[in-house]
Amino acid sequence: MAKVIVVTSGKGGVGKTTVTANLGSALASLGNKVLTIDADIGLRNLDMILGLENRIVYDIVDVVEGVIPPEKAFVKDKRSVEDVLRIKKIGVIPDEEKMIDFTNKGEPIVLSDNSSAGTALMNIARRLMGEDIPFNELTEKKGFFSRLIGG
Ligand SMILES: Nc1ncnc2c1ncn2[C@@H]1O[C@H](COP(=O)(O)OP(=O)(O)OP(=O)(O)O)[C@@H](O)[C@H]1O
Ligand SMILES: [Mg+2]
DSSP states (O other), X not given: OOOOOOOOOSSSSSSHHHHHHHXXXXXXXXXXXXXXXXXXXXXXXXXXXXXXXGGOOOOHHHHHTTSSOGGGGOOOOOOOOTTOOOOOOOSSOOOOHHHHHHHHHTOOHHHHOOOHHHHHHHHHHHHHTTOOOOOOOOXXXXXXXXXXXXX
């Protein structure tokens, strides 16, 4: 049975697309068939964060307007997910300076790096798949956002 996961927020720039790209990649690496959809009709960038922008021909606007059937807007991400992660158990998604580099490279951090944020996202994917992964305490680590707000 398919599950629909909506990643949304009332505020811009809080990490929705980053979470979507990484959660999708994590769920795929766990053996699931995943379709991630960028519903931003004006300024989509999920394709860029996944490094697939060169392969996009159609987008959600074409689908909604009936120009093409939905399958024509799908792009397959064939990235190898063999070396996915030594899992650490962390509860929330910490801010992670490296995330910005990965975002800009079009590479989901969850597939490439044993970082706190990547691990947290992988654990979220595992919990979504029904695994019982405890929510451990975060170890204090000051990253980009906490430094930005002076925390
Ligand atoms: N856990 C994190 N740690 C550090 N930086 C992060 C983290 N998550 C996202 N970022 C960075 O924050 C910026 C905004 O992220 P993103 O584009 O995913 O937000 P968004 O909510 O989708 O934004 P928009 O509302 O514009 O669509 C990006 O530069 C991204 O690399
Ligand atoms: Mg976004």
